[in-house]
Amino acid sequence: MLNHGFPQSAKPARVVVLGARGFVGSATKAAFEAEGTAVLALGRAEIDLHSDGAADALAARLAPSDTFVVISAEAPCKDAAMLGRNIRMMRSVTDALAKVQPEHVIYVSSDAVYADSMEPLNEVSCAEAGSLHGVMHLSRELMLKDAVQGQLAILRPTLIYGAADPHNGYGPNRFRRLAAAGEDIVLFGEGEERRDHVDVRDVAELIRLIAWHKSKGILNAATGTVTSFREIAEMTVALSGKAVAIKGSPRQGAMPHNGYRPFDPAATFAAFPAFSYTRLNDGLARAQREMTEAPK
DSSP states (O other), X not given: OEXXXXXXXXXXXXXXXXXXXXXXXXXXXXXXXXXXXXXXXXXXXXXXXXXXXXXXXXXXXXXXXXXXXXXXXXXXXXXXXXXXXXXXXXXXXXXXHTTOOOXXXXXXXXXXXXXXXXXXXXXXXXXXXXXXXXXXXXXXXXXXXXHOOSEEEEEEEOEEEOTTOSSOOTTHHHHHHHHHTTOOEEOSBTSOOEEOEEEHHHHHHHHHHHHHHTEEEEEEEOOSOOEEHHHHHHHHHHHXXXXXXXXXXXXXXXXXXXXXXXXXXXXXXXXXXXXXXXXXXXXXXXXXXXXXXXXX
């Protein structure tokens, strides 16, 4: 759960976004810049977190009055080598924090830290990662908890979608690209798994609100609505206006998360009563427009 350091919101002096060139990072940078907040955008071109001098280079860019948003990661984490690299990256961050402590730190983690449950997950649900991706984020959360002396907020988004997503993962992002190309959408099984999907702009807005309230604690970014992958494919095809077939396929192995991973978003609305999540169909429509309008 979140606790606000500022009952009334106050504009951060400066926001440092680590991982600002990525999908979530670029959306976060845009959200702060749109309101006129000073932003220092750091990507791999500025600091290579794998390098020996990364901690010193990062510390030299931080100030005690900063809000520091840590997004940079190699994701999704699929194997032990990626796990090791992600821990090395966070070690550079925590070594930098040993030299300079920003006023506020926000870490963008993942809902993968939670154990599966047929009951809606919330911020006090068991954090017992069942995948290397979850282990990676939970380990990095613990590293930051040990390193941050001031305010630390951890945001745990569920599946994120948006036009600029580079990963082409199964779900809205891949379905949209397949439909645009007029190619069949092939589902795992019959696409019956039901999952929660959150618009990347909603994630960025929650980061902005957390920064303005100098919040600490844990918050999930999940809408509270689960939708099957088949339904998402059908929405995507309808938005594309193309005659694209949606096909099932033999499932290999067990259905992920038992086919159902619900969330209770009550903590989001308790923390930020004026905030509302984008409805999935509206978010998919916006992503479709943005993809269509993007320069070729």
